[in-house]
Amino acid sequence: MSAVSRKKSISSASFNLQSYVGDCTDAVNRALDKFLPKETVAPPTIHKAMRYSIFAGGKRMRPALCLAAAEACGGKQVDAMPLACAVECIHTYSLIHDDLPAMDNDDFRRGKPTNHKVFGEGIAVLAGDALLTQAFEIAALSKSWPRYSHRELVLEIAKASGSLQLIAGQVADLEGEGKKVSEAQLKYIHERKTSALLCCSVRLGGMSANCTPPQLKALTDFGYNVGLAFQVIDDILDVTQTTEQLGKTAGKDTKAQKATYPSIVGLEKSRAIAEQLTKRAFDALKPFKGKAQALEGLAEYLLKRDK
Amino acid sequence: MSAVSRKKSISSASFNLQSYVGDCTDAVNRALDKFLPKETVAPPTIHKAMRYSIFAGGKRMRPALCLAAAEACGGKQVDAMPLACAVECIHTYSLIHDDLPAMDNDDFRRGKPTNHKVFGEGIAVLAGDALLTQAFEIAALSKSWPRYSHRELVLEIAKASGSLQLIAGQVADLEGEGKKVSEAQLKYIHERKTSALLCCSVRLGGMSANCTPPQLKALTDFGYNVGLAFQVIDDILDVTQTTEQLGKTAGKDTKAQKATYPSIVGLEKSRAIAEQLTKRAFDALKPFKGKAQALEGLAEYLLKRDK
Numbered sequence: 001m002s003a004v005s006r007k008k009s010i011s012s013a014s015f016n017l018q019s020y021v022g023d024c025t026d027a028v029n030r031a032l033d034k035f036l037p038k039e040t041v042a043p044p045t046i047h048k049a050m051r052y053s054i055f056a057g058g059k060r061m062r063p064a065l066c067l068a069a070a071e072a073c074g075g076k077q078v079d080a081m082p083l084a085c086a087v088e089c090i091h092t093y094s095l096i097h098d099d100l101p102a103m104d105n106d107d108f109r110r111g112k113p114t115n116h117k118v119f120g121e122g123i124a125v126l127a128g129d130a131l132l133t134q135a136f137e138i139a140a141l142s143k144s145w146p147r148y149s150h151r152e153l154v155l156e157i158a159k160a161s162g163s164l165q166l167i168a169g170q171v172a173d174l175e176g177e178g179k180k181v182s183e184a185q186l187k188y189i190h191e192r193k194t195s196a197l198l199c200c201s202v203r204l205g206g207m208s209a210n211c212t213p214p215q216l217k218a219l220t221d222f223g224y225n226v227g228l229a230f231q232v233i234d235d236i237l238d239v240t241q242t243t244e245q246l247g248k249t250a251g252k253d254t255k256a257q258k259a260t261y262p263s264i265v266g267l268e269k270s271r272a273i274a275e276q277l278t279k280r281a282f283d284a285l286k287p288f289k290g291k292a293q294a295l296e297g298l299a300e301y302l303l304k305r306d307k
Numbered sequence: 308m309s310a311v312s313r314k315k316s317i318s319s320a321s322f323n324l325q326s327y328v329g330d331c332t333d334a335v336n337r338a339l340d341k342f343l344p345k346e347t348v349a350p351p352t353i354h355k356a357m358r359y360s361i362f363a364g365g366k367r368m369r370p371a372l373c374l375a376a377a378e379a380c381g382g383k384q385v386d387a388m389p390l391a392c393a394v395e396c397i398h399t400y401s402l403i404h405d406d407l408p409a410m411d412n413d414d415f416r417r418g419k420p421t422n423h424k425v426f427g428e429g430i431a432v433l434a435g436d437a438l439l440t441q442a443f444e445i446a447a448l449s450k451s452w453p454r455y456s457h458r459e460l461v462l463e464i465a466k467a468s469g470s471l472q473l474i475a476g477q478v479a480d481l482e483g484e485g486k487k488v489s490e491a492q493l494k495y496i497h498e499r500k501t502s503a504l505l506c507c508s509v510r511l512g513g514m515s516a517n518c519t520p521p522q523l524k525a526l527t528d529f530g531y532n533v534g535l536a537f538q539v540i541d542d543i544l545d546v547t548q549t550t551e552q553l554g555k556t557a558g559k560d561t562k563a564q565k566a567t568y569p570s571i572v573g574l575e576k577s578r579a580i581a582e583q584l585t586k587r588a589f590d591a592l593k594p595f596k597g598k599a600q601a602l603e604g605l606a607e608y609l610l611k612r613d614k
Contacts (some may be wrong), residue, residue, distance in 0.1 A: 037470060043478040046470045047349060102428030121409030122481055125432060129404060132436060132469035136443045137465035140458045151447045151457040156446035163344060163353045163437035171350040174429055 016183075017297040024064040029055070031081045031086065034107060035138045038290065041205075049119040050134070052090050056110045059253035061302065062087045065226070066205035068294035075209020082142035083204040086135040090161050091197060093131035096124055098170065104252070111247035123250060132161070148207040156207070160200035169193025173258065181259030187228070194234070202226070202295070218253025218298050221284035222292075226299050229277035233303065235260035236270050246307050258292070278303045309350070324604040331371040336362070338388045339395065342445045354583070356426045356434035357441070360399050363417045364554075368609065369394045369505060372533070373512035375601035376526050380591075382516020389449035390460065390511040393442040396469050398504060400438035405477065411559070418554035434539075439468070444481055445554035455514040476500025480565065488566030494535070496566075501541070502534025507600075521594060528591035531605050536584035540610065541568035543577050554613050585610045 032054055037047045056302035063084035070080035099106040100121060101115040106114050140155055146148050160166060165307045169192030176189060202223035206216050239262050241251045244263065261270035279301045285292040339361055344354045370391035377387035386464065406413040407428060413421050423431035440480050446464055451457050467473060476499030483496065509530035513523050514573040550557045558568045568577035588606045592599040 039472070043482065045476050045482065046474060046478045076394055091424065092434075097432055100429075102432060122407075123478070125404055125407060125409060126474050126477055126481075128436070129400075129439060129512070130474045133465050133469045133474070136461055137469060140465065146459070149457065150461060153449070154443055154447040154457060154461050158440050159449065160445060162440045163357065164348070167353060167433050167437045168350050170433055171430070174354065174433075175350065179604045182514060225431040 002283070003267045010089060015293045015297060017294075017301055019061075019293055020068075020297065021064060021301070024067055024116055025060045025075065027081070028060045028063040028212040029068075029083055031085050033080070034089070035085050036134065037142075038191055041263065042163050043121065045123055046126055046130055049115060049123050050130055052118060053096050053109075053115050053127065054089070054131070056112050058088070058092065058110060060088065061204060061230075062091055062201040065198065065223070065295070065298055066201040066208075066294060068203025068292075069202045069223075072219075072288050072295055073206050073209035073211040073215050074290040074291075075205070075211075079143040080205050080208040082133065082138050083157075083208055084201070086139040086142075086157060087201045087204065089131045089135035089138065090157065091136070093128040094161075094166060094170070094197075096128040096131070102167065103170070103174065108243070109133050109248050119304060122267055129298070135161075145207075145210040153204065156204060160196045164181075165196035169196070171178055176259055178257040179259075181264070183264050185266060186261065188261050190228055190231040191224075194231035195224055198230060199223030199226035218284050218287045221283045222295060222299070223282035225277045225284065226302060229274045229281065229299070230262045232270055232277065233305065235262055236267065236274070237305075239267070239307065241307065310411065310603060317398045320606060322600045323602075324596070324608055327601055327604060328367075328371060328608070330379070330417070331374055332367045332376075334384065335367045335370040335395065337390055338392050342389070342392050342448075343441065352426065352430055353433055353437055356422060356430050357437050360403050360416075360422050360434065361396070361438070363419050364451065365395070365417060368510040368537075368605070369398055372505065372605055373508040373515075373529070375599070375605055376509045376530075377516045377601055378510025378512075379526075379599040380473060380513050380516035380518040380522050381598075382512070382518075386450040387512050389445050389513040390515055391508070393446040393449075393464060394504065394508045394511065396438045396442035396445065397464065397473070399475060400435040400442070401468075401477070401504075403435040403438070407431060410477070410481065411563070413556055413559065415550070416555050437537075442468075450515060452514075452517040454517060459509075460514060461510065463507055467503045472499050472503035474505070481508065483566055485564040486566075487570070490571050493566050493568065493571060497535055497538040498531075501538035502531055505534035505537060507531030513614060525591050525594045529602060532584045532588035532591065533609060536581045536588065536606070537609050539568045539577055539581040540612065541564050542569055543574065543581070544612075544614065545569075546574070546612065 036050060037050045040050055041047050066084040066087060067077055067080050079199060096115045098104050099109055100116055107117055115127055139153055140150055169189055172189045173193055201219060202219045206219045238250060238253045239249055278299050280294060285295055343357060346355045346358055348354050373391035373394060374387050402416060403422045405411050406416055407423055414424055423436055446460055447457055476496055479496045480500055509526045513526045543561045546555060548557055548611055553599060585606050589603060592602055
């Protein structure tokens, strides 16, 4: 079944993606508000800066994938929530640091001035550090199982965010600027910069539900492919959308002479690759036999999104 | 018994501080070399940058305190080592970020150019991020006990390093520059900027040895006081030593108009405060009835150090 024809079944009576995403976002926002120190807690500057970026209107796609994966494995939202929030803290920290003048030097993110434009570079570095640290604190508050102890959960997050994955992707991205990059090298960057944490979000959802090893394998395949598709679409949107539509600086990849799928294989083939990756993600969900509607819906949504 | 008279017993036949510190440093360096990805692992830049700062000749005081606390509680060095290394990764990350132009803007650390002077600001930010992340990965590899599960260990590290402790101290330090700061406010900064992680190192050592709650309480009192004394001495050395003696820029507190103990209460009273704090640290060790020689030796060493 193609990704497109599946969409029909997803938007049918039994599952409403828009309300699912809306409900997820509300629940995640409430949980993040509970987990993060209030703005008034000393020193207020750091907590204002952390909350500024956490509540800047992110799409909460990683938490939604985490919660949906838990659901697919018969788990409860409440058990997956700390892990969903931990991943969102990691994602937000990486954006704050990525936007710094020493990195991508971006002034806007999600339609708002970036963290360092509001709080200064020193506080922006510290706000990123604090969110990264907070992620582990929140993860430690999650439910655990004999198979998925806090040791396993912390290792999962640390590995996906560390110098062999998320940070490796950032480094390769920085070092690739202005250089000729092959399609294989670009895939290497995307796997690390985007797919690793997305895949980790999905796996953590499964772990929170005490999933079986075959379920974890299926979720890993799904997360890996959705993660790659997500970044290909990001590359496409960077050249096809305006800054206003994206809420962040458009055309910045081209300006920074960054290799992207459109720049290497063209727009049409990039779209075909994103479709194919999404198809593979759908295929990975077969073992769930229809119980992974939310994951399917999110994969479809990520493929079709316009920002 | 005064701190000074105790020194005699420490340097007596039964305990040789210098060889203890030397052995600790060697063992910690070997363990860090094992825990951190090799320089050749892709992307090499980030692993070179992480190792550059980790192996820049740090005194390994936090790991030594961690190992000594484990010993005082009858534990094994091998069980405390991952936690000792995790704390050193946190300490090193905080120095890399603290030295950035947006923060203290320091060119030298431990007699060598700072991380961003060698690798550039972007990589320095990422190397700090990677070491912070690695700390949790290493901590997750440690031994755990029913009383001190990985959940407890991760929470201990995350809280001591987070926005209410270590990062709060950095923020208060940044915000205090050029302002009139009271002795109470300065103590608030020192408790967070230095004492929190030092105390955490000592506590983690005890936890690795499955210490009793009263032992943990004693270690906490010890760590808190040693941590404060450490920072008072740091303040003193900043005004009394040269850049060459310190291996980092001397006089920088005065230049940055930072409040320090010497600037608020004068050099003589600062020395008396450091002595008194060390005395309190010694007193806290009474429950160990002579089994905490290494901790006593380290506290004395930290008081008497000249760099």
